[in-house]
């Protein structure tokens with residue numbers, strides 16, 4: 001059996017791939033030979049990642065749409081003629097979408113909505129749009145990026161944790177429904193990542209918050225986008241055809257899956 005992960009001939013849609021974790025995943029799939037559809041809300045970000053990929057001979061196209069808008073998602077997937085692999089990465093826990101840490105009782109419904117819309121409805125929309133072509137083909141892969149906030153719980157981030165846990169539940173339901181069609185559906189659950197929005201924190205070796213956080217990690221560094229890319233490409237590969245409905249913590253050993 002060949003152990004090289006070869007995604008050549010596969011079209012992979014990565015949502016929120018204009019920066020951070022999603023960009024890393026897009027670059028990983030391109031390096032494995034896939035044609036990457038780089039989605040982002042912001043066209044200029046998606047276009048930059050497409051340029052990076054094509055500059056080194058990879059195949060990529062930009063597909064700017066908002067995952068919270070089902071009509072836009074469905075139209076984009078239809079225009080592509082379907083995708084073989086869907087990576088649900090778009091999320092809004094970072095500085096850009098974060099409206100402040102607060103205990104649940106100190107929040108109002110309007111504050112929950114942005115988290116549920118992107119991290120839960122966004123995933124529902126993309127899965128619903130992508131599955132019919134995968135079913136027709138008899139092959140497909142869905143990988144959803146969740147967070148340990150949703151897997152193990154996290155104080156002061158209740159709406160985000162709820163949305164991520166919901167997305168993880170969708171993965172299990174879709175795994176049960178679609179295994180017979182040759183489709184696998186899995187979650188990757190991330191711990192703290194080093195991405196452009198958190199770069200300032202991590203690049204300062206004396207930053208007290210970074211020090212405090214890392215003391216809780218068995219492997220004392222934040223996660224990198226390429227760590228996620230390696231696991232996402234593997235889960236999407238032909239070699240991972242018997243893995244479905246699972247949640248893989250990718251978190252430097254801060255907590256374990258049982």
Ligand SMILES: NC(=O)c1ccc[n+]([C@@H]2O[C@H](COP(=O)([O-])OP(=O)(O)OC[C@H]3O[C@@H](n4cnc5c(N)ncnc54)[C@H](O)[C@@H]3O)[C@@H](O)[C@H]2O)c1
Nearest residue numbers: 016018020021040041066067089090091094147190192193
């Ligand atoms: N950064 C972390 O420490 C961390 C930890 C655990 C889980 N995660 C998860 O990893 C994923 C990526 O996180 P990141 O830190 O790279 O985020 P990021 O904010 O750096 O990048 C997210 C990208 O998604 C895009 N995006 C946001 N809303 C969108 C929408 N509605 N439609 C399309 N694109 C949209 C943004 O424009 C941005 O380019 C998210 O699902 C996040 O919840 C991140």
